[in-house]
Amino acid sequence: QSALTQPASVSGSPGQSITISCTGTSSDVGVSWYQQHPGKAPKLMIYELTKRPSGVSNRFSGSKSGNAASLTISGLQAEDEADYYCCSYAGSTNVVFGGGTKLTVL
Amino acid sequence: QVQLVESGGGVVQPGTSLRLSCAASGLTFRNYGMHWVRQTPGKGLEWVAFIWYDGSNKYYADSVRGRFTISRDNSKNTLYLQMNSLRADDSAMYHCATDRSSSYLDYWGQGTLVTVAS
Numbered sequence: 058q059s060a061l062t063q064p065a066s067v068s069g070s071p072g073q074s075i076t077i078s079c080t081g082t083s084s085d086v087g088v089s090w091y092q093q094h095p096g097k098a099p100k101l102m103i104y105e106l107t108k109r110p111s112g113v114s115n116r117f118s119g120s121k122s123g124n125a126a127s128l129t130i131s132g133l134q135a136e137d138e139a140d141y142y143c144c145s146y147a148g149s150t151n152v153v154f155g156g157g158t159k160l161t162v163l
Numbered sequence: 164q165v166q167l168v169e170s171g172g173g174v175v176q177p178g179t180s181l182r183l184s185c186a187a188s189g190l191t192f193r194n195y196g197m198h199w200v201r202q203t204p205g206k207g208l209e210w211v212a213f214i215w216y217d218g219s220n221k222y223y224a225d226s227v228r229g230r231f232t233i234s235r236d237n238s239k240n241t242l243y244l245q246m247n248s249l250r251a252d253d254s255a256m257y258h259c260a261t262d263r264s265s266s267y268l269d270y271w272g273q274g275t276l277v278t279v280a281s
Contacts, residue, residue, distance in 0.1 A: 060207075087267070089266070089267035089268070091268075091271075097273060098258065098271040098272055098274070099208075099258070099260075099271045101268065101270070101271075104264070104266065104267040105266055105267065144267070146267060146268075149213050149220070149222045150213070150224075152198070152200075152213070152268075153210070154200075154207060155207070156207045157208070
C-alpha cells in the first residue's frame with residue numbers, strides 16, 4: 058500500500074474546530090491517528106477509525122467519508138499544537154502512515 | 164504507566180552494524196506484539212518490522228528485509244532490532260511501539276537516533 062496523503066499543515070484559532078484529512082486508507086478498522094509534540098513519542102489519539110483511548114479528550118473525533126478518513130479537533134487549545142499522523146493497519150506487513158500534518162494554533 | 168525506552172543508536176559508517184534495544188515497563192510485555200517504526204524529517208513515519216507477542220512470527224518492510232532482524236526476550240521485557248549492512252537511507256529516529264490489537268499501535272517510545280554516514 059502506498060503512503061497515505063495528508064495536508065502538510067492546518068491552522069486554527071483557539072476555540073475553533075479543524076479537520077485533518079487522510080486519503081488512501083484501505084481498511085476502516087485499521088485507521089488510527091497519532092499526535093506528536095516535538096521531541097516526544099507519538100501518542101495514540103483515535104483507533105479503529107472512531108474510537109478514543111481512555112484519557113484522550115472527547116474534543117478529538119474520527120470519521121470517514123468515501124476513501125478519506127478524518128480527524129476533527131473541536132474547541133482548539135494551545136496544547137493541541139503538534140504534528141498529527143494517520144495510519145492504516147491492514148495486516149502485520151501492511152502498516153502505512155501518512156506524511157503528517159503540522160497543526161498550528163494561532 | 165507504560166514506558167518504552169529505546170537505546171543503542173549512534174553514528175556509524177555505511178556497511179556496519181548496530182543493535183537497538185527497547186526496554187518495556189508498566190505492561191505485561193509478553194502479551195503484546197511489538198513494532199519498530201522509523202522517522203525522518205523528509206519521509207515521516209515508516210514501518211520497519213513487527214514481531215508477535217511470543218516471537219513466533221516476524222515481518223519486515225521490503226527496504227530492510229534481509230538486513231534487519233527483530234527479536235525479543237520476554238524474560239527481560241526487551242525488544243531488539245539487529246541492523247546489518249547499514250546504508251545512509253537507514254538514518255532515522257527509531258521508535259518501538261506496542262500492538263495488542265493487530266489494528267493500531269498503542270504505546271510508543273521516544274526513539275533512538277541512528278545516523279549512517281562516512
